[in-house]
Amino acid sequence: MKTRRYRLSVTVLWQMLALLLLPLVAHAQSGATPHIAAELVAAPATPGGEATVAIHMTPEKGWHGYWSNPGDAGLGMQLDWTLPTGAKAGTPKYPVPQTLVVSGLMNHVFEHDYAVLVPIALPADAKPGSRLPIRVAAQWLACTEQICVPEQADLAVEIPVVAKAAAPDARFAEWTRRLPAPLDASGTFSLDAKALRLAIPLPATTPLASPHLFIGEDKLVDYAANQSFAWNGDKLIVTIPRAKLDARDASTLTGVLRLDNEGNGIAFSAKPGTVPAGVTPLATDVAPTSALASLPLLLLAALAGGLLLNVMPCVFPILSLKALSLARAGESEAHARIEGLAYTAGVVVACLGLGGALLALRAGGEEVGWAFQLQEPLVVVALLLLAAAITANLLGLFELTVPGFVSGGSPSSFTRGAFITGLLAAFVATPCTGPFMASAMGAALLLPVLPAMALFATLGIGIALPFLAIAFIPPLRRRMPRPGAWMVTFRRWLAVPMGLTALALAWLTWKVGGPWFAGSAILGLALVLAALFVMGRTQRKGGSARPAAAIALAIAVFALVVLPQPVAPVAAADSLLGAKPFSEKALADALAAGKPVFVWMTADWCLSCKVNEEVAIERAETKAAFDKAGVVVLRGDWTRRDTDITRYLTAQGAAGVPLYVWYGRNGKSTQLPQVLTPSLLVSTASQ
Template identity: 45%
Template structure:
């Protein structure tokens, strides 16, 4: 009765009166119909998107609109052999108008529905999909019932999906809540109801809110108070006192929002609710205020950046760091100046990467931390920069102002330290270290100012050892004084730079194939020749210095620009694992994981990338080992591997699901249990213990 009463109230309230849509009038929330593929395969499915674009100050509604709204209603007109599945809605937002709670969308959004094509439908059959869609459009004064006749013409074919459509629909799907594979609980206590939803204790929850699908139970406008108790998020709110008597009991369905635009679909059973716990902030977090535990999260970002110095990810830049320390010497003023410049470079890169990642994710892209190394042209640029640094460290030339700053990393002074910091951050941040996951996962849920503060904290932590050496006299006194030895040390530090360049060339091959590798190596060789030629001119001190510099700069630009233009735009297919796949690992997919879990199998899932040094160290030392393979085979553990080298929307969604900004991520799924997140540094014994634990459980 409550919803009917409130809806009638809208009818009779002049400033929120529901008006009929006038024929031919422009829609306030216009809709278009898109298909992911125009040639669905027989026996397959095609995803349709009802793309809604509300005008400014207008909004559409979730499937349960709250106190006064209603969702979309569809009337399909489909040919034989084609059936439509229910609509899937993205996670909504809350909007209170005159004390009424509404579950709405104020920005463009997409509702998805799958069409199933019967296997009997012949190839080449034309399918005219027609649907009458009706919805409610409102602003803060009026509500208007709207509708439109939408259609799309398909042809049964090979099911091919273009890259552009796949990317666009991946963005639509990214806004959908994901099903939770275990049930929660609810308990009604007089006029209040408490719900408990399973949620990992170490995952950031943001400002949680429960959107109920089940009607006649919740008081939508009642405040929701949340707390955490272990692996449970508990929300307490009011019940609908007018309709609670008609609630028939049974399961309760809804969506738990745990961040901006993110949620999980959960089913609740009547049962006991844990007592106690830690209160978490309410909806005020959506206003842009920093959460009460923001300083704790910032501390995690700082600590994560600090510990990143100990991770294998930083090994490729060991030369840059060691040379930077050696240049400090014992001079206090120089050490402080260089450390500040180095820190500024590191923090600048972390802020820039964080800002770009936030912007791309806001635009619907499914990317993770270190996304820059998934782009072949970025890898090519780094290859050329590392080539220039290597030549500079080996004494091939002494110029520090060309190659987009690449040579600056090899010179002394503030400029050299600044560019050393930039390159250090670019190469050192592909992997995530301890404490980074929680901090960067929180950054993806917080407002932009707080998120960027966390990225800056990560950069500060990465630079902290060098600041400590510069500003702590006892630490600085341990450094050797600069002298003739520094020149030889500089040349030795060219070795890790050369190895880094070789690793980048290998990564370029993985991303762009043999053609990309040929272009990259050709550009690197040409750049080396140009730099050596200039170094020879420096040694002889002949000719016009400015003219030589201009000629060399032009040569570098032509070399780099030509390589960028010639580099293949599309990556080649992933290199398949061969006989060395001793674990018999299969490619990761959510469907394959769900099937194994449904069959009662034990599953080990690991997400890796060719640019992730920590990943490769773990694979060489612990995963791809005969001992691990024997233990897994004996225990019957299935192995799935997700390759994030080139970026993958499904893997990015999975990383986000487990609050991880990037790889590596290691998951173990016991039979009938939740995923266990393993440490980021693995050992053979740790993996073998998973198999032993299985055998122990079986014997019990």
């Protein structure tokens, strides 16, 4: 069955959003002070000469504007000139931009005051001593790392016409100095499916303290990817991976080479041609993110998050799978250690597998996040079949020593069972990101592959740590109850939480796939249980259970193959808070209106989300506080994959749900804890 795939470029979505909002700027910002102040300044010019006008931009602290090619997100400045007859505006010239990486998205920005210089060709009949009025309707995007606001201004100035050219004043001299120096020779470039290679004629003695290449053409390269620099004589060879989505071709190439972090750079152009191999690599090739610097702290956070995950609500059903294995671990020291290592290996392998799949999907352009496995209806059905089979096993309907939570069997079967139990525990438990794990998993999406995989492995070690400690620390193991007849009764009681888990998965199957999908899955489940019943009866008579087991497995696979196409997710129930569906436009509209906003990201498969909703969100006290403060509540349902929600989570540095973000009336955002207390939202709304 084909599952729906999302291959929309983040760049396109950002730009479409900005373009949709630009016509609303005048209304949204009427009476409001812009976050980036704009001023139009003109230098004198002679008749028939070229005047330089500057659009001087001054961002507020924490805000930034964009270069002509904004990168992965943002929007360049839009200019609509009104000029005297015979005058003509040229191409705007920008200073050397800065790089800003937000949740893996590379932006080309200006976080300080900057001036965009535009040449204006004056008519030859302009009279010295006169002043030529010009106007420009400018539109731009002002952003912080959390929110973007489209802004505009109608700017006007008069160009003094003089008989003799004069030296520019101090301000124009400084603005001109900030422009990248034009390179007097053209470079060459080559494009293939994997990379752009560029040769820039540049003396090998040129100091390159912090080089970065800004390409003027959009959607040509992967902006956030590592850029490789090497010398070949007096040519700088630059290699940049191609754009992951919608990669385009180019007949010419323009851009800016940043030399250092002091604003120095070179403007270049290039044409298709031969690009020699790099000979001497630069030692400054680094990833465009500082996350590597804090890798030890991130590893510690992943370990703590995995450890804490053992007491999160989402892992409670899985604890029943461990209980009998923990008790049985006291049989012998060697057995306990082997089983502890096998269980840990299963958890770590599952975390590495999920993490590797996540990174591979994102590298292929998919908008996915942590817990993507539970957003797929077929995966939910497979877990439903497994949970129901485990419940039947615990009740004694049939006997099977895998996944290792029942008594009996050989040591090798216990080892296999512990490994499979670890796989299942991590697969089901990891969607609920703990308070410490959220930052680490968000950072894993920004890091190179090896450090990111180290984070996923450390998460697995954290999840398995309690079981590993019991296996290797004799005093802890001696506190475990000794194996005995009580285990048979306890095994029957463990069927209760597993049965409740199966019921919850049946409900989730309906939520993610619709009634026909869920009904077909339950019919397949009934056939599987019937085959398992026959298997158990055969076992009790002393016969071979393999034929019935093969039939049960075949029915399960067949059921997954022939399930009908899932329909759209079932709409969420009405919220006590009057929550509206989350969208980027709804958030922008609420902030433009100056209202406080509570963004609430949840999913039906996230048990910790549901606990927070019951304990702190859907409460009369919270509603009263929100109503009094005029809070706009936006709820994002991430039960099925949603591009807008995934992009918002990524922008917030979160890999999954729950996520709660509070926006004040001034638009400043604050991420709230993932574990909410009953009074937290009330006190936040009252501030």
